[in-house]
Amino acid sequence: MNKRLLNSRFYQILTLVIVLVLILCIRLFVLTVIQHDSWNASADSQNTKEITTEAPRGKILDRYGREIATNRQIFTVTFNVSGLSTEEINTTSYNLVNILEANGDEYVDNFPIVIEAGEYRYSYDDEKAQWLAKQSFSQDMTAEQAFNALRNQYEIDPHVDRYEAAEELQTTYGVYPPINIRSMTYTYDSEKEEFLEKYELDTDLSAQEAFAQLRDKYKISDDLSDDEARKIFRIRDEIKTLGYNKYLSSTIAKDVSNDTVVYVEEMSSEMKGVEIGSETVRYYPNGNTLSHVIGYMGSISDYQYEEYVTEKGYNAKDLIGKDGIEASMESYLKGVDGVKSVRVNSSGDYISTISETDPVAGKNVYLTVDLELQKTAESALAQAIQAVQTGSTFRGEYGSTRMSKFANCGSGAAVAIDVETGDVLAMASYPDYDPNIFAEGITTEDWASVQSTNPRDLLAPTPLYNVATKASVQPGSTFKPVTAVAALQCGLDPSKSIRDTGHVTVGDRTWGCSAWNSYRGTHGWQDMATGIQNSCNYYFYCIATGKDWGTGASLGYDEEISIEKIMEVAQEFGLGQETGIELDETTTPLASAERKMEGTKDSLWSYLYSTAVNYWPTSVTEDEEALRKDIDTIVSWTEENPSRGEIINRIKEQTSVEEDKVETVTDICKYSYFNQAQWTVGDEFNISIGQGDNAYTPLQMANYVATLGNYGVRNQVSIVKGIEGIGETEKDAPYTIDVEKEDMEKVIEGMRRVVKNGTLSGIFAGFPVEVAGKTGTAEKDGYINPTDEVAYVKSHLSSIVSGVSWSDVEAAMKQLMKDDPERYPTENDAVDDALIEASGNKVTQSQIDKYKETYDEFAWVVTMAPADDPKIAVVVMLVQGGISYNAGPVAREIIGKYLDLEGQYEEADFTTKMQ
Known part of the structure; x- marks a missing residue:
């Protein structure tokens, strides 16, 4: 029985083994025979890697083919550690850096542990501290607090979310805070954490602890000091960044000297893995010239990763166009990278090359600008601003002019447009920058050099900011020809004289x-020509309302004129509209009753929110939701504009405003906001002369003047002439304004008189051709905030108020920052309210601002030439230029150079249209 059972079990086991072996054989047959090709391809794919060779970027050239942006061939030193031991890598790295240093060549230093005088620090911490200090932020401020402080500083609408706010900071003001908007953390902190994780170190290690562990990990010789060891880590960090891709080479140094090239090639047997290579880098042969048009290069940011790396196949380390033509024409300028397929082993070491394709250069982009004319525009603009700052003489090729002094004039723009085509011939913005500093990745120091000189002053010079396309400001009297055309369309007789009584x-x-x-x-009796010549406000008040305000008589229009009509004509001239240019530009909505109402509501909301501590109890100011609800309630009454008594009752019943502050809040709302929100005849007057809610960029103004010179035919503005191999830029069909040519000539006649006998007569005296033009100035309300508000208050404290000590203000300031860090992230933000509080609310903001400078006026000049057959329109705007006359010499130099250059060069020819 037992023997029979034993035999039975034996055969069962044997059968099972046979079945399993049979299954294994069948599976092996499937894998090695039937699925051989599939598995072989899979194995190849895992052992095959691709190495890209970056394609040369397409050139940017002017309309005549002169180079503006090109590429420069440089020698590089690369290091491939495939097959090398740890000791060999260390020895070669140390020898290599010593050679580079001996020859004066710079080499990579992305290793973020800094050693100075025996002190170990993370460079990320240094950079964060420097950024916070530059913003006047406290060193313990969180990323969210810093971001909110920037929102307040740049007056970003508090209603928009943080993503929209970040976009506005970047696109409108050129401010790129080092903050991850999604997580609200400093990028410096996340980069430090990523560095430590890359080396599998604890993220809470100090810089000295991390360095010591790295020395042990990579077996750095004890004979080397930490300073010497750090040189090795500068190389090793580049290698580590490649991860398991050992088949790739790390670039250690760029643009090295011939001495280094010769040495490395001669000592190649002793320096395993080190090679001399060559690559192209972006180069701008004219330095700062056209910097705002060209733009600059930069790394692919986190929010761009999906678009460029995931979707378009870029390498994560590629530099891309971040602004200007480099950005807008990125898809054409970017070439097709070369690809080399290589076989590697399981460790990632290189074995052999499978195939290789050569890179294809990007396409060349031709601009409409004339490089010589551009240099004249930039030189004239820079000299004019510098002369205005000092009140010295502008000395140009076509004349000299004594400038009136306005020391705060620090920026401006000049734009020249071809009247018949809408092509930009020159576009200058000051201050400018050298885009070469971005060509290989910008340093922290260089980045700081192109930021605002005073972040607390929105008009402070900012090198990265393109004033020509982004500064949307009031045009002053240069807008008056628009009002004239609107009146002509409504039936104004341009020869009808109106007696100027001086005021309305x-x-x-x-x-x-x-x-x-x-x-x-x-100005006495004024018709259209003399009204424009003398820039007579009274005349334009009358024609903008269809009424002679001196006699009360109608001007006899066929069609009723209104602000809506004037804005309709402004829109036809391209004002307040995108011009079509291939650059980022700002557009401000045209003036309207609705815009004024919404603007007043926003201003009231911001005022109440920023001064809430003066009117609400602490229990409300510390409750964000409750405070916003109260403010929303008050602002919602703006359109209704209740009586003073009604407002008092509503504030008492519907809000938590402190009882003794109810009447103060009522009077502020009623008389400073509610009454001002309604559209009045005063608004019509202001709009008609280019003040009020008018706000346009120099580029839009140039397009408007070109349209005037083209007798009402408006072209799409373009700065790209065409793309090599694709063709010429194809524009939208021109738009024609419904106005008789004879009427337009009447307007231009007035502008001719401005140059002959008006405000520009001294500028263009003896000029070889007749020019038509118009001048204008526009006010900027408010005070210029000093760089350091705390220092300002401290120095003027005794003049502002008596009986309050600085220690009282300082104590109140610290308390405000402690109680409400969101609203008072910096001492500069808190000091004014601290003074008000320390004074027992006796001091007002107006008293605090009393010793600050006010803004000088924007200075505008718009011109076209020759007056009898305009070919070029030139607009110049100086920020805080004071008087329009100061902008005139720039326009004169540009027009003079244009006339001298006309017909000298042959333009690039494109036979096909852009696809």
Whole structure:
């Protein structure tokens, strides 16, 4: 029985083994025979890697083919550690850096542990501290607090979310805070954490502890000091960044000397893995010239990763166009990278080359600008601004002019457009920068050099900011030809004379002409030509309303004129609209009753929110939701504009405003906001002369003047002439304004008189051709914030208020920052309210601002030439230029150079249209 059972079990086991072996054989047959090709391909794919060779970037050239952006061939030193031991890598790295240093060549230093005088620090911490200090932020400020402080500083609408706010900071103000918007953490902190994780180190290690562990990990000789060991880690960090891709070479140094090239090639047997290579880098042969048009290169950011790396196949380390033509034409300028397929082993070491394709260069982009004319525009603009700052003489090729002094004039723009085509011939913005500093990745120091000189002053010079396309400001009297055309369309007789009485009084408000405001004079009888020549506000008040305000008589229009009509014509001229240029540009909505109402609501909301501590109890100011609800409630009454008594009752019943502050809040809302929100005849007056809610960029103004010179035919603006191999830029069909050519000539006649006998007569005296033009100035409300508000208050404290000590203010300031870090992230943000609080609310903001400078006026000049058959339109705007006359010499130099250059060169020819 037992024997029989034993035999039975034996055969069962044997059968099972046979079945398993049979299954294994069948599976082996499937894998090695039937699925051989599939598995072989899979194995090849795992052992095959691709190495890309970056394609040369396409050139950027002017309309005549002169190089603006090109590529420069340089020698590089690369290090491939495939097959090398740890000791060999260390020895070769140390020898290599010594050679580079001996020959004066710079080499990579992305290793973030800094050693100075025996002190060990993370460079990330240094950079964060420097950034916070530059913003006047406290060193313990969180990323979210810093971001909110920037929102307040740049007056970003508090209603928009953080992503929209970040976009506005970047696109409008050129501010790129080192903050991850999604997680609200400093990028410096995340980069430090990534560095430590890359080396499998604890993320809480100090810099000295991390360095010591790395020495042990990579067996750095004890004979070397930490400073010497760090040189090795500068190389090793580049190698580590490659991860398991040992078949790739790390670039250790770029643009090395011939001495280094010769040495490495001669000592190749002793320096295993080190090779001399060559590559192209972006090069701008004209330095700062056209910097705002060209733009600059930069690394692919986190938010761009998906678009460029995932979708378009870029290498994560590629540099891309970040601004200007480099950005807008990226898809054409970027070439097709070469690819070398190599076989590697399981450790990632190189074995052999399978195939290789050569890179294909990007396409060349031709601009509409004339490089010589551009240099004239930039030189003239820079000299004019510098002369205005000092009140010295502008000395140009076509004349000299003594400038009136306005020391705060620090920026401006000049734009020249071909009247018949809309092509940009020159576009200058000051201050500018050298895009070469971005060509291989910008340093922290260079990045700081192109930021605002005073982040607390929105008009402070900022090298990266393109004033020509982004500064949307009031145009002043240069807008008056728009009002003239609107009146002509409504039936104004341009020869009809109106007697200037000097001013118009409506209610308790007076609107005066410049002659009246200056010396109680008048311009006498004015028709359209003399009204434009003398820039007579009174004349334009009348034609903008269809009424002679002196006699009360109608001007007899066929169609009623209104602000809506004037804005309709402004829109036809391209004002407040995108021009079509291939660059980022700012557009401000045209003036309207709705825009004024919404603007007033936003201003009231911001005022109440920023001064809430003065009117609400602490229990509300510390409750964000409750405070916002109260402010929303008050702002919602703006359109209704209740009586003073009604507002008092509503504030008491519907909000938590402190009882003794109810009447103060009521009067502020009623008289400073509610009453001002309604559209009045005063708004019509202001709009008609280019003040009020008018706001346009120099580029839009140039397009408008070109349209005037083209007798009402508006072209799409372009700065790209075409792309080599693709063709010429194809534009939208021109738009024609419904106005008779004869009427347009009447407007231009007035502008001719401005140059002959008006404000530009001194500038263009003796000029070889007749020029038509118009001047204008526009005010900027408010005070210039000093770089350091704390220092300002401290130095003027005794003049602002008596009986309050600085220690009182300092104590209140620290308490405000402690109680409400969101609203008071910096001492500069807190000091004014601290002074108000320390004074027992006796001090007002106006008293604090009393010793600050006010803004000088924007200076505008718009011109076209020759006046009888305009070919070029030139617009110049100086920020805080003071008087329009100061902008005139720049326009004169550009027009003069244009006339001298006309017909000298043959333009690039494109036979096909852009696809």
